[in-house]
Amino acid sequence: MQRLYRLLKKDNVSTSPEDLICYGFDASRIQVMPMAVVWPEDTEDVVKVSEFAYENDIPLVPRGAGTSTTGGAVPCRGGIVISLERMDRILEVDTDNLTVLVEPGVINGSLQKELGTRGYFYPPDPASMNFCTIGGNVAENAGGPRAIKYGVTGDYVMALEAVLPDGRLIQTGVRTPKGVVGYDLKSLLVGSEGTLSIITGIRLKILPEPQSIITLLVSFDDLRASGDAVSGIISSKVIPRTLEFMDREAIQAAETYNPCGLKDAEALLIIELDGDLKT
Template sequence: MTDLDSLYKAIEKVTGKQRITREPEELVCHSFDATGRSVVPDIVVFPAATLEVSKILEIASSYKVCVTPRGSGSGMTGGTLPMGGGIVMAMGRMNRILEIDTENLIARVEPGVVTGDLHRAVEQRGLFYPPDPASASFCTIGGNIGECAGGPKAVKYGVTRDYVLGLEAVLPSGRIIHTGVKTAKGVAGYDLTRLIVGSEGTLAVVTAVTLRLIPLPEAVKTMAVVFDSIKKAAETVSGIIRESVVPRCVEFLDRASIDCVRKDVKLDLPGTVEAILIIEVDGSRETVEVDARKVEAYCHKQGASAVVVAGTPEEAAELWKARKALSPAMFKIAPNKINEDIVVPINRIPDMVAKIESIKKSSGLTVVSFGHAGDGNIHCNIMYDKRDKDQLKRAEAAVDALFDATLSLGGTITGEHGVGITKKPYLLKEVGPTEIEIMRGIKQVFDPGNLLNPGKIF
């Protein structure tokens, strides 16, 4: 049995008394994430430098105690829940933007930097960091790397892994490693950087990140497109790209989503509205105007009942208001939700929407669908009351059916949220046993004692 008092004192010598705690309220505050589930750790520690992370992991390894790295706790699959107990390593103190290099178009940051803060810092220099998860105002770069976060702009610009050039990270043993490059190209050996990105904090603790930046687009045009047919809206998504326009965002809201936030939308929406697309194009001023006209004309051709084009940044923010208000608004429907982030090929979105409608009818539950339709990523929220055992059973059956339908269309069970603990039971639906064996082997190389964020993925 671990001597927690001795472990605590050993780590306290590294951090000082102010950055380690066993106070019950602090343990509870670091016990949960956006799933609403809670696992209370034994100790919470707040490192402020790479060497501290290294020493803490070395001590934990010697005591054979589990360590779970944590950002802001905004994850949707239980990735930061300390399933093995032990230590939660809260990375929020490591929150410096170390460098913004405008000549080489890179930034170096610590993992605790809030994503929205990085957006603002680089945009002040005329640069752009495109990954923009919905939680950008409070989620951190380290968490984004753990889950390979995406966001609305992924349709044009890609996801977190497309912007991570290199990492400084600490292995569970305490050894510090450096992966990747600062340059646009680099193929010296295996790509350990991409292996760590998306590994959900199970392989190493990231302590510094080198990110690729791009020039900030000169102009952006935002529009909301209203449809009285969900099928027409779904078909329009892939059709826009066939028109030789690649929008930076194509967000989809179904009827249930719209009903949740109708009072928040300053649009004159008819009662027959079944779906809304929020579309953005960006680039040079001339290109944006041309692309916006193409998109508007195509949407009318597809049977859109209205196309509202924002004329100012304030009007654009108003169009986004409904999308951003959705998550809390859904609890008007039911006290609990299962939030899944499936992805299908773009041309299969109409088929996926039809399957979701069928699952909704067969389950008898409300399913709220919205998300990044431009890259096939749909967030399906199955609303239920967990106190009702029958509803819980139907909700779980709906998840199973949703994943089967997704995979039948060539999709994946998670595009942004990761596997964590909530999708573990379903991983074998998508990933074969041989592939799982390889993943376990990789975990064993990095973490032979299974001490770093155990119990996740597989």
């Protein structure tokens, strides 16, 4: 462990009980006590820690913000948690080619706000977007309400920089809309939950913001009718930006938390449409 302390800055390594407890679980509520927590500041730090863990046969588990409900960030007992939250820079916004280059610790919502000031947006919008990280989104291939029209994280990952378990650094993917030569290692890493590599750089595709967004709330007194409405919307070739369903139990839970006069509805559809003003 003394060697681990020498690899990074003093404040970037911790074995204190409070840190081990806080970084020993994620939103899955599974908890395992790690041996140490490290906070790399750049790719070189990740390489150093990976080499150390590999040479000493110590499990190394990457972590974003710990919002996953699948246990992706839960450490192995006696392992090291490598938290990427301090690698949080937006490195490049390339509006000429509609791409953005970010470090893994960038918060999804922060990226959305930065792009919004320029008239662009990044479609994947997990429910935890205001505190989940892009690196975590890539590791989990996260989606959100806009997935029905725009897809999930993997549909927007163009290229990745990643550190392999033994510390080797790789670059995979392309910067162009078309890239069909060679093995698609990028797609192998997306959704791998940190089991194959630690992602240290991410190039994403972005889109121009639509000119208009309209939100609709539709209530139903029959559950089957709400399902028929969903099928009708899709079959009519209208693809909503979002299309969320709530049954009676979900409505009552929401009403209990914040009454808004919908307690008698059997089902609700929350619909968002976007597009150009001319259409």
